[in-house]
Amino acid sequence: MDRRDFLKCTLTLAALAPLARLTAQTGAAAAGADAGTESGKLTRRRFRDTDLTLPLLGFGMMRLPQKNGAIDSAAGQKLVDYAMKAGLNYFDTAWPYHGGRSELFVGEALSRYPRESYLLADKLPVRSIKSLQDAERIFQEQLRKCRTGYFDFYLLHALNRGNWETVKRCGLYDFVRRMQKEGKIRYVGFSFHDSPDVLKTIAEAHPWDFVQLQINYLDWHNYRSREQYEIVTKLGIPVIVMEPLRGGTLATLTSEATKILKTSAPDASPADWAFRYVASLPNVICVLSGMNRMDHLKENLRVYSPLHPLSDSERLTLASALAAYQKVDSVPCTACNYCVPCPVEVAIPRVFGAYNQYKIDGNFAAFKKAIDALPNEGGPASCVSCGVCLKKCPQKIDIPTQMKRIAAELKKK
Ligand code: SF4
Ligand code: SF4
Structure with a gap:
């Protein structure tokens, strides 16, 4: 994205702010106003027209601390305890994370807290499902692994054109709505990786409670995140953001790009800018970060306690830094690990x-x-x-x- 494109997207953001306010008023609401903007307090956003609020920072459980090739439970538990104490009570796991061990860790770590004190998100691994029976079996197994009787947020995982066919063929939307009626799911959504036209088809097919999208300032145009954000915002579907740092890429920029940001705000890290960028979008309700170090958790909490949305001049600064960064010829990998294992063990x-x-x-x-x-x-x-x-x-x-x-x-x- 060049500077002109970035400015265009800045204008789009400004244009979307009134739209979000309008949809909230008309009941097609997505994210509500910030609740809790006191200094030192993690900003929370209201979920649709409910009394529920979500912390702006959510804990992604796909990159937990590791020791000897396994999850380091003690280190992970410390992070969870610190997060809970700071008011970060949204935890996002999935069937394939850490080879199936993320859900077990989540169950172990959160079982020490009253169930109503935290919000748990899990996902149905659509790619691994061949029949409705598979979905029923996996869902029960997930409840058992997470030591819970229900999920607050439940997603059809990684929908794309192919997985959407599986959803339709196996009746997975009706299945998750049935689980909701039985009290085993509070809110139903999906995470997404494909083009905006596919998103539009899926988003319009059912009245989804929320959606999880890959949004960050590098992908705003590269990955067509802007179009995706606009589609769901117009439909009044609130957004949970994944990959705000694009798998860590935006935490370490080139020296030229870093210098531009540091000149503007000497104490802010490149990650601070990236986190503030996505949270400044009015229809974003929660931003997930896969944190495996205490200093990262503390740093991210600080950025959102409370959130200071980017000003117009800060957006211009970020546009300049992005233009400098994009001179680098990197691979757009988010380190999600979905591609491994490779048959010949290429890492x-x-x-x-x-x-x-x-x-x-x-x-x-x-x-x-x-x-x-x-x-x-x-x-x-x-x-x-x-x-x-x-x-x-x-x-x-x-x-x-x-x-x-x-x-x-x-x-x-
Ligand atoms: S290359 Fe592998 S780790 Fe990187 S984004 Fe693709 S699937 Fe994820
Ligand atoms: S051998 Fe190469 S192409 Fe095949 S899975 Fe491994 S990395 Fe991918």
């Missing part, structure tokens, strides 16, 4: 992570060292272009082509 997200870091800091020796240290010769040269990973990547990255390109770059030097 796909780690290769892209090391490559992107190299593109930012220019440290080839560190890049090469990181690739050489990958277990089981998991570097880009091991890729046999089998294509197994291609269907799994929600960002639609041409992984084998990128692997070839990175392997060639490693060889050149």
Whole structure:
């Protein structure tokens, strides 16, 4: 996105603010006004026209702290305890996170709190479902793993054109609404990875309670997040944001981009800017962050305690930083891990992570060292272009082509 495009999107945001207010008044409401804007207090947003409020920062359970290849429960529990104490009581897990162990951890960590004190979101893994019986079995298993009798928010996971066909064929929308009637789900939504036209079809098909979208300032145009946001906002569906930092990418910018931001606000990190950007959208009700370090959790809480929406001049500053950052030729990987395991054990997200870091800091020796240290010769040269990973990547990255390109770059030097 160039500076002109970014300015255009700034104007779009301004145009959407009155729209959100209007829809709230007419009852097609999405996110309500901020509740709690006192200094030091985490901002909360009202959910539709209910009495329920969500913390602006939600805890994504897909990147928990790890030790010896497993979730480090003690470290994770400390994060959960700190979050709960700070008023961050929205936790988002899913069937495939951490190979199925995220839900178990969530059950263990939250069972020490009264059930009504936290909000739990889980997702039906549509991609793994072949029949309604599969959905029923998995749903019961999720309740058991999470040690709960109900989910506050329940999503059909990672909908796209293909998964939407599965939803229709297996009757999964009716299934989740039935679970809602039985008191096992409070609110029904879906998470999404595809083009705006597919989103429009799905969003208009049913009266969804909420939706989870990938939004950040890099994807606003690149991933067509702006169009997606506009579609659901017009329908009055509130948005939960995933990937506000694009898998951590926006936490570390190039030196030129960082300098622009630091000149404007010396104490703010690039992550602060990214978090404020998405939360400044009026129809956003909660922003998920996968936090595995205490300093990140504290930092993110600080940004939203309370939220100070971006001013017009700050948006211009961010536009300049983005233009500087986009000179870098990186791979748009969010490190979601959906593409692994690879049959020949290429460590796909780690290769892209090391490559992107190299593109930012220019440290080839560190890049090469990181690739050489990958277990089981998991570097880009091991890729046999089998294509197994291609269907799994929600960002639609041409992984084998990128692997070839990175392997060639490693060889050149
Ligand atoms: S295309 Fe390459 S990276 Fe992808 S699954 Fe096949 S071998 Fe692994
Ligand atoms: S390559 Fe795609 S699927 Fe794999 S971790 Fe990156 S974004 Fe996720």
